[in-house]
Amino acid sequence: xxxxxxxxxxxxxxxxxxxxxxxxxxxxxxxxxxxxxxxxxxxxxxxxxxxxxxxxxxxxxxxxxxxxxxxxxxxxxxxxxxxxxxxxxxxxxxxxxxxxxxxxxxxxxxxxxxxxxxxxxxxxxxxxxxxxxxxxxxxxxxxxxxxxxxx
Amino acid sequence: xxxxxxxxxxxxxxxxxxxxxxxxxxxxxxxxxxxxxxxxxxxxxxxxxxxxxxxxxxxxxxxxxxxxxxxxxxxxxxxxxxxxxxxxxxxxxxxxxxxxxxxxxxxxxxxxxxxxxxxxxxxxxxxxxxxxxxxxxxxxxxxxxxxxxxxxxxxxxxxxxxxxxxxxxxxxxxxxxxxxxxxxxxxxxxxxxxxxxxxxxxxxxxxxxxxxxxxxxx
Numbered sequence: 001x002x003x004x005x006x007x008x009x010x011x012x013x014x015x016x017x018x019x020x021x022x023x024x025x026x027x028x029x030x031x032x033x034x035x036x037x038x039x040x041x042x043x044x045x046x047x048x049x050x051x052x053x054x055x056x057x058x059x060x061x062x063x064x065x066x067x068x069x070x071x072x073x074x075x076x077x078x079x080x081x082x083x084x085x086x087x088x089x090x091x092x093x094x095x096x097x098x099x100x101x102x103x104x105x106x107x108x109x110x111x112x113x114x115x116x117x118x119x120x121x122x123x124x125x126x127x128x129x130x131x132x133x134x135x136x137x138x139x140x141x142x143x144x145x146x147x148x149x150x151x
Numbered sequence: 152x153x154x155x156x157x158x159x160x161x162x163x164x165x166x167x168x169x170x171x172x173x174x175x176x177x178x179x180x181x182x183x184x185x186x187x188x189x190x191x192x193x194x195x196x197x198x199x200x201x202x203x204x205x206x207x208x209x210x211x212x213x214x215x216x217x218x219x220x221x222x223x224x225x226x227x228x229x230x231x232x233x234x235x236x237x238x239x240x241x242x243x244x245x246x247x248x249x250x251x252x253x254x255x256x257x258x259x260x261x262x263x264x265x266x267x268x269x270x271x272x273x274x275x276x277x278x279x280x281x282x283x284x285x286x287x288x289x290x291x292x293x294x295x296x297x298x299x300x301x302x303x304x305x306x307x308x309x310x311x312x313x314x315x316x317x318x319x320x321x322x323x324x325x326x327x328x329x330x331x332x333x334x335x336x337x338x339x340x341x342x343x344x345x346x347x348x349x350x351x352x353x354x355x356x357x358x359x360x361x362x363x364x365x366x367x368x369x
Contacts, residue, residue: 014323022330082318104321106354107329 007048055081076117173198
């Protein structure tokens with residue numbers, strides 16, 4: 001798994017501290033927000049591919065956060081919550097989260113999900129480069145056609 | 152004779168309204184329990200509520216001052232009576248099981264719980280007696296519902312406490328421990344093995360707690 005840019009939304013200081021240190025130790029870049037307002041303001045300019053957000057936030061919840069992000073959503077989103085009923089999992093899926101982790105989860109569980117995120121990001125990157133090369137070749141063909149017509 | 156019956160009914164109705172003005176007896180009535188206050192020593196009924204009066208009516212005795220002596224005491228066994236009288240004389244709480252026969256002939260078992268009334272200064276010398284129906288289906292249902300509600304409230308409290316405090320802290324500790332184990336590995340392999348074992352033990356505890364809280368939810 002290559003290094004990822006992770007945006008972490010969590011207001012519990014100790015959790016933020018050790019989760020950030022561990023993810024940075026693994027080589028990932030971590031940007032932190034302690035509430036929904038900060039996350040909404042900072043996420044669009046962070047260029048992060050992965051969002052890890054607590055569901056219980058001081059000024060809202062992780063589901064509202066995803067809804068308000070609209071078109072600026074991350075490639076892969078992970079919800080964290082102390083609650084793990086079927087309804088909680090369904091709400092997270094409906095809001096747009098790829099995975100819902102129930103606190104307290106072992107670090108290995110997050111690492112496994114981040115591997116999955118990395119695979120999804122790689123696939124989307126390959127698709128994007130394939131489609132962009134396709135567009136480039138189309139533009140190239142059109143311009144060649146234009147040149148031959150003019151000559 | 153007819154006039155006497157009317158007077159008797161009138162005085163009984165006035166006694167009922169008098170009884171309902173007694174705050175603690177009214178409170179017992181609100182929660183559906185027949186109750187009365189008795190003066191220790193004389194065993195005179197000082198106040199009672201309407202539900203108690205219904206039991207009086209069903210037993211056919213209309214004088215509430217005689218009701219306890221004629222309607223309740225005969226239902227007690229000799230040892231129960233001795234126990235109850237002695238406990239009441241020393242203002243000690245005491246319970247007694249009594250079978251009341253209703254007008255339709257059915258028997259209803261009550262637990263008569265007697266405690267010293269502390270409603271106000273004037274009541275301190277009186278004993279509050281409350282009848283709790285112990286075999287009535289409605290009481291059993293109400294009791295079970297109340298008990299289930301209490302259990303759910305306690306589960307909810309534990310669940311919220313686990314989430315708010317314990318699981319958050321454990322999550323931080325789990326990541327800190329894992330980080331420590333991986334950093335130590337670069338310096339000392341043996342120490343790292345110990346730290347890894349510690350991290351694994353913590354992870355197991357985290358998973359156990361997670362399963363426990365999941366069970367509480369489902």
